[in-house]
Amino acid sequence: MGVPIEKIEWMYETMYKIRYYEESMVNIYAEGKSPVFNIGAGTVPGEMHLAAGQEPAAVGICAHLKREDTVTAPHRPHHNAIAKGVDLNLMTAEIFGRKTGLGRGKGGHMHLFDPNVKFSCGGIVAAGLPHAVGAALAAQMKGEDWVAVAFIGEGAANAGAFHESLNLAAVWKLPLIVVVEDNAYGISVPKSASTAVASNVERAAAYGIAGYSVKDNDPITMYEISERAVQLARRGEGPTLIEIETFRYLGHFQGDPELYRNKQEVPSLQKRDPLLRVEALLKKQGIQEIEIKHMQERAIAQVDAAYQFARESDYPNATQAFEDVFVVGM
């Protein structure tokens, strides 16, 4: 296999950072929400969609991206944001609703915008996909080799925006890669009950574009297929759809009773945890235990510092609610 060792190391450390970020958030989100769960109470209020288990989709493709490449993500965005290199302090402050946040506290966890690394996400299913089409169109019109990556869930592939966007990107041959993160559920509805085809790769064929399937949440295969897709897009040879089977370890949102799935499902997925698999691969390639430990420690320190930064940041003043409706001076 031809994945450079430094790329495997980057993927491992980034996946570890994402996992630790999400697992920390489970606890932080619970602060102030007991004994009675009130979604609007506590350190971090509002809905919280976490991506523990879905790291391979994010790191496998972001390993090939540069700053100028655009990423759009849906309501479950932390792994995508971290893999794209969104500033972790500013992102966390935004999730905490602080004035130091990416959106000065006006966006929140589902609405993170970091133009420095061209990342955005939003709370409407499939809506980020046309934005990625537009970013890809801008790249094409500017004559740059930039690409746009739209992360969506498998549930979004049944929305009109998905089909309009694939057709548009195909007919204009845009440098777009659609990554369908198939975590098997649209909230509670299993893919088999919502989607007329077994794999969304079949839908790529309907728009005459390349389509690839990544099985079993495998970050290495994701990396290899993404490399092809990104190269194709950079060469101006059009869009690609990649669907990856991934794992949603947690509920749709924190507080989801998950009555719709078997209690044994997650433990059985965790036996095939992608982090453990990449760790084993690193060891197989001769990376020492101590080096792996250093990677983990770096990731933990960065995440802890981000949460610390968010906690110590101030809330915005009420008057700031009136700012940013329109561009100042226009």
Added chain:
Amino acid sequence: MSISIHKRLLTGNKALAEAIALEMESDPNVFVMGEDVGVYGGIFGATEGLYQKFGSTRVRDTPISETGFIGAAIGAAAEGMRPIAELMFVDFFGVCMDQIYNHMAKIHYMSGGHVKLPMVLMTAVGGGYNDAAQHSQTLYATFAHMPGLKVVAPSTPYDLKGMMISAIRDDNPVVFMFHKTLQGLGWMDQLDYSIGHVPEEAYTVPLGKANVVREGKDVTIVAIQMMMHRANEAAKQLAEIGIEAEVIDLRSLVPLDKETILESVRKTHRLLIVDEDYRSYGMTAEISAIVAEEALYELEVPIRRLAVPDVPIPYSRPLEQAVIPSVEAILDAAKQLVQH
């Protein structure tokens, strides 16, 4: 020696297309997307000649995919492009309103001002030509209600050009509504006011500034687009019976130039508001509320409003004529206000 003054006359659609062409020439980031905006030149002629001049890369015919291409305009604008997306009829907003309401209007705010969307959503509005309930609406208030969108609706060829240039140069998303019957198209009603003087050069008309198109001391009539022209017709007839009406062309719903309205009300003490949109929760209600809040004691008589009386626009000619305010209805209402 005689001096002859030549004024170049253009139809509304040609004024619009000229504005877009001038901006496309001076800024490579400006481009147009929409259904039939290419060779066809836009169903209402707003992009006439642009395809021939700039080619298919910058004047892009799209599939019938409003969510897709309006969303793409948002994505391209976030990258610093200045797209103009045409929604063929404003009535089609339903298939893409998520992109407009939840993204175009809010991204600047949710990003804390870090993302700008310098885009124009251009769309055709208005009835009066028997196109029935799904192709005749103005929906001014639907768009003006949502914070984060500038919403403009020019009434003359001069303003269409000047405000389109301002809209393209604005760093905010602008919903630019042109009235179908004011485009001066050969296949619609031929109205004198769909043709007007338009200078050749690029000039701007500010967004958010109303225009007092006729001065008067007896009654203020506030209107926009076709209703402004009808109000102006009514004002001419009022003058014949000794009533001097002041007619205000709003030109822009957001920002709303309330000072010009209030100033006029302080002078005339009587207010009539005319709207081609639905009555309830609309522009007439908004302006009434502003005047009630800020100049109530200036009023000698209660405010009058004329608007589509909360029914869908009917197809049949006599029915449609009954629901869209006419010159006669404006005349009567103004007379009643003054003779109260």
